[in-house]
C-alpha cells in the first residue's frame with residue numbers, strides 16, 4: 001500500500017481527492033485541515049473503504065506544526081509516496097485596501113507550506129526512489145483576475161516552485177506537477193461569491209454568470225472527481241515522465 005498526505009483534505013477539493021484515492025483501496029491516507037470534525041472524517045473514510053487513515057490538525061501557518069505533520073505521517077506509515085499540497089485560502093479586495101495580514105496568510109498557506117512539506121518528505125522520497133508531489137494551484141496560477149493580488153501571486157509562485165522541484169527530483173524518480181482548476185463549487189468559492197458581489201457591487205447570481213463562469217468556455221463548475229482522477233493518474237507509476245507541468249482543468253479558460 002502507498003501513503004498519500006493531503007493538506008486541507010477535510011473540505012472541498014482536498015476531501016474530494018482523498019475520496020478518489022480511498023476508493024482504490026491502494027492508499028493509506030494522512031488527512032489534514034482546520035475543520036473541527038477532521039478526525040471523524042478521516043476515521044469514517046478509513047472505515048468505509050477499509051484503509052488506514054490518520055488525521056493531523058497542523059495549522060499550516062506555522063512551520064513547526066507543518067514539520068510535526070510530516071514527521072507524524074512518516075512515523076505512522078513509515079513512508080510518504082504522494083504529497084498533495086492542496087490547502088489554500090482566498091481573500092478578495094482591491095490592492096490598496098488589501099490587509100497586510102491576509103497577504104501574509106495567503107502566501108504562508110498557499111505557497112510556503114508546500115515548500116516546508118516538500119523539504120520534509122524529500123529525504124524519504126529520495127531514499128525510496130519514488131515520489132509524487134502534486135500541487136493544487138489554480139487557473140489563477142496562469143492568468144490573473146483583479147482584486148486577488150495575494151492569491152494570484154501565491155498560485156503563480158507555486159507553479160514556479162513545482163518546476164524547480166521537478167528538475168531537482170528527476171534523478172530520484174520524484175515528479176512534481178501542478179493542477180490548475182477553474183471554478184469548483186466548494187466552501188472557498190461559496191465565500192468568494194459573497195466577497196466578489198461586494199467588491200464588484202453586483203448580485204450573487206451575476207458573480208456566477210458574469211465573473212466566475214464568464215471566463216470558462218465550458219459554463220460549468222469543475223467536478224471535484226475530475227481533479228481526484230487526475231491526481232490519481234499523476235500519482236501512478238505510469239506518470240513517471242510527466243513532471244514540471246501545470247495542467248489546466250478549467251473549462252477552456254486558459255485557451256483564450
Ligand code: NAD
Pocket residue numbers: 007008009010011012013014032033034035058059060061086087088089109110136137138139180181182183184185186187188189
Ligand atoms: P476549502 O475552503 O473547501 O478547503 C480548504 C482546506 O484547506 C480546508 O480543509 C481548510 O481547513 C484547509 N486550510 C485552510 N487554511 C489552513 C491552515 N492554515 N492550516 C491547515 N489547513 C488549512 O477550499 P477548496 O476550494 O477545496 O480549495 C482547495 C485548494 O484548491 C486551494 O488551494 C484553492 O486555492 C484551490 N483551488 C480552488 C478552486 C475552487 O474553485 N474551489 C479553484 C482553483 C484552485
